[in-house]
Amino acid sequence: xxxxxxxxxxxxxxxxxxxxxxxxxxxxxxxxxxxxxxxxxxxxxxxxxxxxxxxxxxxxxxxxxxxxxxxxxxxxxxxxxxxxxxxxxxxxxxxxxxxxxxxxxxxxxxxxxxxxxxxxxxxxxxxxxxxxxxxxxxxxxxxxxxxxxxxxxxxxxxxxxxxxxxxxxxxxxxxxxxxxxxxxxxxxxxxxxxxxxxxxxxxxxxxxxxxxxxxxxxxxxxxxxxxxxxxxxxxxxxxxxxxxxxxxxxxxxxxxxxxxxxxxxxxxxxxxxxxxxxxxxxxxxxxxxxxxxxxxxxxxxxxxxxxxxxxxxxxxxxxxxxxxxxxxxxxxxxxxxxxxxxxxxxxxxxxxx
Amino acid sequence: xxxxxxxxxxxxxxxxxxxxxxxxxxxxxxxxxxxxxxxxxxxxxxxxxxxxxxxxxxxxxxxxxxxxxxxxxxxxxxxxxxxxxxxxxxxxxxxxxxxxxxxxxxxxxxxxxxxxxxxxxxxxxxxxxxxxxxxxxxxxxxxxxxxxxxxxxxxxxxxxxxxxxxxxxxxxxxxxxxxxxxxxxxxxxxxxxxxxxxxxxxxxxxxxxxxxxxxxxxxxxxxxxxxxxxxxxxxxxxxxxxxxxxxxxxxxxxxxxxxxxxxxxxxxxxxxxxxxxxxxxxxxxxxxxxxxxxxxxxxxxxxxxxxxxxxxxxxxxxxxxxxxxxxxxxxxxxxxxxxxxxxxxxxxxxxxx
Numbered sequence: 054x055x056x057x058x059x060x061x062x063x064x065x066x067x068x069x070x071x072x073x074x075x076x077x078x079x080x081x082x083x084x085x086x087x088x089x090x091x092x093x094x095x096x097x098x099x100x101x102x103x104x105x106x107x108x109x110x111x112x113x114x115x116x117x118x119x120x121x122x123x124x125x126x127x128x129x130x131x132x133x134x135x136x137x138x139x140x141x142x143x144x145x146x147x148x149x150x151x152x153x154x155x156x157x158x159x160x161x162x163x164x165x166x167x168x169x170x171x172x173x174x175x176x177x178x179x180x181x182x183x184x185x186x187x188x189x190x191x192x193x194x195x196x197x198x199x200x201x202x203x204x205x206x207x208x209x210x211x212x213x214x215x216x217x218x219x220x221x222x223x224x225x226x227x228x229x230x231x232x233x234x235x236x237x238x239x240x241x242x243x244x245x246x247x248x249x250x251x252x253x254x255x256x257x258x259x260x261x262x263x264x265x266x267x268x269x270x271x272x273x274x275x276x277x278x279x280x281x282x283x284x285x286x287x288x289x290x291x292x293x294x295x296x297x298x299x300x301x302x303x304x305x306x307x308x309x310x311x312x313x314x315x316x317x318x319x320x321x322x323x324x325x326x327x328x329x330x331x332x333x334x335x336x337x338x339x340x341x342x343x344x345x346x347x348x349x350x351x352x353x354x355x356x357x358x359x360x361x362x363x364x365x366x367x368x369x370x371x372x373x374x375x376x377x378x379x380x381x382x383x384x385x386x387x388x389x390x391x392x393x394x395x396x397x398x399x400x401x402x403x404x405x406x
Numbered sequence: 407x408x409x410x411x412x413x414x415x416x417x418x419x420x421x422x423x424x425x426x427x428x429x430x431x432x433x434x435x436x437x438x439x440x441x442x443x444x445x446x447x448x449x450x451x452x453x454x455x456x457x458x459x460x461x462x463x464x465x466x467x468x469x470x471x472x473x474x475x476x477x478x479x480x481x482x483x484x485x486x487x488x489x490x491x492x493x494x495x496x497x498x499x500x501x502x503x504x505x506x507x508x509x510x511x512x513x514x515x516x517x518x519x520x521x522x523x524x525x526x527x528x529x530x531x532x533x534x535x536x537x538x539x540x541x542x543x544x545x546x547x548x549x550x551x552x553x554x555x556x557x558x559x560x561x562x563x564x565x566x567x568x569x570x571x572x573x574x575x576x577x578x579x580x581x582x583x584x585x586x587x588x589x590x591x592x593x594x595x596x597x598x599x600x601x602x603x604x605x606x607x608x609x610x611x612x613x614x615x616x617x618x619x620x621x622x623x624x625x626x627x628x629x630x631x632x633x634x635x636x637x638x639x640x641x642x643x644x645x646x647x648x649x650x651x652x653x654x655x656x657x658x659x660x661x662x663x664x665x666x667x668x669x670x671x672x673x674x675x676x677x678x679x680x681x682x683x684x685x686x687x688x689x690x691x692x693x694x695x696x697x698x699x700x701x702x703x704x705x706x707x708x709x710x711x712x713x714x715x716x717x718x719x720x721x722x723x724x725x726x727x728x729x730x731x732x733x734x735x736x737x738x739x740x741x742x743x744x745x746x747x748x749x750x751x752x753x754x755x756x757x758x759x
Contacts (some may be wrong), residue, residue, distance in 0.1 A: 060502070064417065066744040071757040079755065103463055110479040112455055112514060116554060120485040120512050126463040132473040134530015136487060136510060144751040148415070153517045153745050157510070159473050161465060164491015164506045169522065173746045177754040207753045233752055240753045335740055341448040387742065392506050393526045397499040399595045400433065401530040401559045401588055404424040 059278075061392040063168040065376060069385040070171045077379060079243075081118035081216055083210075086182040086375055087189075090113045093371045094186060094344040101128050101158045104366045106321040116142050122207035132159040133370035137165030139297075141271040150206055151271055152176055156373040157347045160335075166392055168380075170373045179366060180371040183317065184267060187340060187360035189218040190347045191315070192265050192290035194354070196222045202256070202279055202303070203270030204228035204237040204245035207294055211267040212241055212248075215292075217332050224248040225259045226268075269294040269301040276300040304359065306330055312357040315335040317365045326361040340365065415744040418729060422738040423524045425556065430732060436563075436570055439535040439728055440542075446724045447539060447697040454481050457617055457719045459674040464651075472651075483671035485512040486723035488525050492567040492650075495626040503559055504624055508696075509726040521733075522728045529661055531723040534563030535716065536670065537620060537645035539694060540713035542571040543700045543706075544668070545618050545643035547707070552576045553616035554625030555609070555632055555656070557581035557590040560647055564620040565594055565601075568645075576613045577601040607637050610636045621656040622647040630655040644712045646680045659683055659710065665710040666690040670718045679716040 065073075074082055080280040093102070102125060109121025118140035119258045126132045144151055154172030159165065197219040201208045201236070204226050212224055224246055228234035236246040251259055260266065261284045270279050272295055280306035292314070304327050315337040317320030323329055328336055336359070337343070343350060382387045395403040418426075427435055446455070455478060460475025471493035479485045490507040497504055507525030512518065550572040556710055557579050565577055577599055582586035587695060591601040613619065614637045621634050625648055632648075635658040640642045644665070651657045657680050668690040669675030676682055679691055690696070691713070733739045748756040 062419075062508075064742055066415075066742060067757055069745060069747050074758055079758065101712045104463070108458070108461075110485055112481060115515050118514060120476045120479075120487075120514065120517055120518055122477065122487060124463065124475065126465070126473075127466060129467040132463055134520070136512070138512060141516075141518055147516050147518050148749065148751060149747055150618060150751040150754075153519070155510075155519050157508075159489065159491060161463075161471060161473065162468050162493075163496055163500050163502050164471055164473055165502065166489070166506070166508050169744065170746055171746065174754045174757065191665050209754055213614060216612050229514045236750075236752065237721075240750075240755070243755070252605075282661065304600060332660045339684075342626040363454065364721075387739065389417055390421060391417060391508060391522065391524055393420050393524065394502055396501065397589075397593075398501060398503040399558045399589065401503075401562055402418055402593070402596070402741070404527060405427055405432065 060165065060394040062388040063380065064153055064164045064368045064379050064389050065168060065170045066173055069380060070174060071260060072375065072385055073376060073379045075382065076383060083122065083178060083182060083214055086178060086274065086372060087185045087214065089371050089375055090182050090368060091344055093367060094341045096365065097341040102126065103366055114118060116140065120328040123229060123369055125366035125370040130161060133373050134159060134370035135366060137176065147212040150392060155245050156369050158373055167277065170376050175372045176377065177206050179368040180207060180362065181214030181296060183362055183368055184211055184216045184294065184360060185214035186344060187315065188215055188290055188292060190343050190350055191353055191358040195287040196220050197264045198222060198262060199224045200259045200266040201226040202266065202268045203295060205232045205271065207269035208356060210242050211294065213244060215265060216244055216246060216376040221246050226255050226261060227251050227252050227253050229253055256280060260285050264288065265290045267292045267294060271295065272301060272303055274298060274300040278305045279303045281305060282307040284303060287357065288355050289357045291361060293359055294362045296327045297363045301330060301387055302327055302330065309359060312359045313353055314359045314361055315340065315343050316361045317363055318379055321363045322361045326363040328358060328361050383400065413518065413747040414741040415519045415675045416733065416739040417493060417742050418523045418733050418739040420524055422652050423527060423729065425738055426729060426732045429736060433570065436531060436535060437530060437724060438565055440538045440567065440570060442724050443535050443721060444539045444697055446720060447694045449457050450516065450694040450720065451555060454719055455479065459671060469493065476722055477687065478719035478723040483514060484515060486726050488719060490529065490724035492516060509655060509722050511726055511730065513627060515596060523729050523732055528725045528729065530559050530563040532721040533647060534567030535562055536715055537587060537647065537713060538567035538571045538696060538720055539610065539643060541568055541643055543703055544706055544711040545572065546641040550575045550617045553612045553619040554579040555619065555621045556648060558586045558622065558624065560622035561590060562593050564622055564645065566597060567617060569597055569599060578604050578616060580604050580606050580609050580612060582606055583584055589593065595729055609633060613638050617620045617641065618643045620647060624648065625656055627653040631658045632656045633662040634658060635743065640710065641708050645715060646712055647715045649680045650701045650716045651678050652682060653681055657685065662712060665712045666706055667712045667714055668693065668696050669714045670716055674716045677715040680712060681709060681714050
């Protein structure tokens with residue numbers, strides 16, 4: 054970026070993100086993101102990266118939904134704030150994704166808004182990548198039969214990301230909406246992995262068979278769990294992605310009780326994750342601890358484990374920085390004169406003269 | 407906005423804001439903002455507008471600064487989140503305003519980001535307008551001698567806004583930086599009101615003479631107050647604008663103790679406003695209560711009063727909505743394809759096909 058542009062805000066929208074993903078390649082981008090996240094998790098300490106737990110407004114009017122903010126601060130460099138809306142009726146009512154997000158990146162040298170980055174696709178990507186990082190530590194190595202419960206947008210990046218760190222041989226997918234379930238094989242065609250759509254009634258068989266399970270539903274508050282307890286592989290690893298609100302859970306308590314449950318962010322998970330039904334002292338290490346000391350946990354690969362993924366603002370900071378590096382390199386993004394700069398910073402009306 | 411544009415994000419940057427202020431006229435715009443704020447304050451209840459107190463990251467590296475977020479939710483319509491950076495070294499080090507802000511506006515029907523609005527000039531305008539609303543309730547009517555302590559960007563909008571609700575006959579201005587002080591008369595020339603720059607040593611005389619005082623300094627944490635206690639008019643009204651952080655205060659405790667102190671947002675002021683040194687039970691009504699029951703407080707116009715202005719997220723919501731109405735009417739703003747929409751909301755990779 055030239056010095057003259059340094060006071061402008063870079064808007065990296067849908068077309069720019071598409072250009073970046075096309076140029077870099079979706080597999081390579083996801084691999085980079087998985088690698089960056091693993092590094093950031095392992096290196097994380099609160100002195101160098103401060104993160105706030107998610108807060109937001111939840112409402113029932115005009116429809117059920119919420120808008121939340123997820124701030125992270127890389128000390129000496131940037132603040133990244135992702136804002137995310139969750140409106141489960143969006144796909145059916147408005148042809149929009151249920152999760153809509155953008156990340157704003159502020160330089161802490163001046164506080165100026167350096168960039169605004171599309172966050173919807175990036176949220177799906179980073180959520181998949183975080184599951185891949187946890188799965189890589191906790192799941193058995195070797196061929197992987199993958200189960201997916203909830204065949205929406207998150208299912209695509211969960212399956213893609215898991216396939217980058219384990220040889221996924223087959224995918225079994227369940228959704229309560231038959232149309233959504235039926236379309237998943239087409240959306241996952243690029244993976245070249247057989248995808249079998251399974252009737253919700255056969256979910257116990259899926260649980261019994263798979264090595265890794267990703268639950269990524271829009272289950273309603275108080276309507277979970279979406280999986281009944283039952284027999285499963287002794288080494289079952291679950292990435293529980295859909296639980297992100299008080300009362301919104303996907304897994305049966307008995308399964309949680311016999312698994313090692315690792316929260317992404319402890320304070321957040323005990324409020325809105327699967328861990329909201331567990332005692333803190335019964336939880337495993339958090340994501341940062343898990344990755345930092347991954348050697349310690351190798352034995353857990355033969356035991357049932359759960360990654361309680363509520364979403365960490367650090368993930369959004371890392372994802373947006375990766376996008377911005379590519380945008381810089383490729384000269385992508387629209388530069389907007391969004392914030393006043395002036396030869397007289399003491400005169401707010403200077404812009405009129 | 408046409409239906410096809412409804413999934414785009416409207417970016418209202420510096421040039422657009424300048425065009426709006428030019429077309430509407432600065433006086434008229436400020437009058438509209440003062441009117442809208444007064445209405446919003448009087449009508450405010452937590453059922454229809456939820457506001458969060460300001461939170462943020464504060465840091466000492468690479469320089470002292472902070473980035474904060476101020477969310478507000480107008481139930482059934484929008485969430486507006488202003489993010490604001492405060493970096494007091496900006497004017498001298500970077501030629502940027504010390505306060506840099508943008509407001510993001512989300513439609514709660516879908517959670518989509520409907521607009522991003524320049525917030526630096528708007529913050530100065532709404533802070534001035536809020537002082538005008540409080541001053542209009544609490545200050546003696548008739549000719550007004552106005553004092554300004556801190557002659558930076560906020561001084562311009564404080565003076566302008568007060569002049570819209572009282573006949574300001576003269577302005578006395580003080581700043582510890584002689585250059586900043588000396589330039590204020592030029593920046594206020596558009597008001598056609600005599601502006602006299604006063605040496606900081608003569609601040610007691612200013613306090614003694616003025617009817618209304620606006621303190622709007624960048625006083626350091628622990629370095630206040632900026633005004634020493636002393637004689638003043640029995641009806642002195644002070645708008646204390648600079649106090650917005652724990653330990654950052656402008657007024658002497660004795661003056662606060664003998665004044666009726668009205669916080670803009672109680673929970674925020676007791677943490678970071680002038681009120682941080684007072685007991686809650688010693689405070690006057692908050693801004694909403696003050697405006698709602700303005701008739702009750704007419705007698706206070708002959709007593710010393712302080713408006714403790716820390717900044718309310720509701721003000722930013724109202725200001726950004728006013729700008730967006732004008733932008734809509736005038737067809738201003740750049741429409742950006744910032745958030746993914748798709749004929750398949752279940753496929754995050756759709757943008758690549």
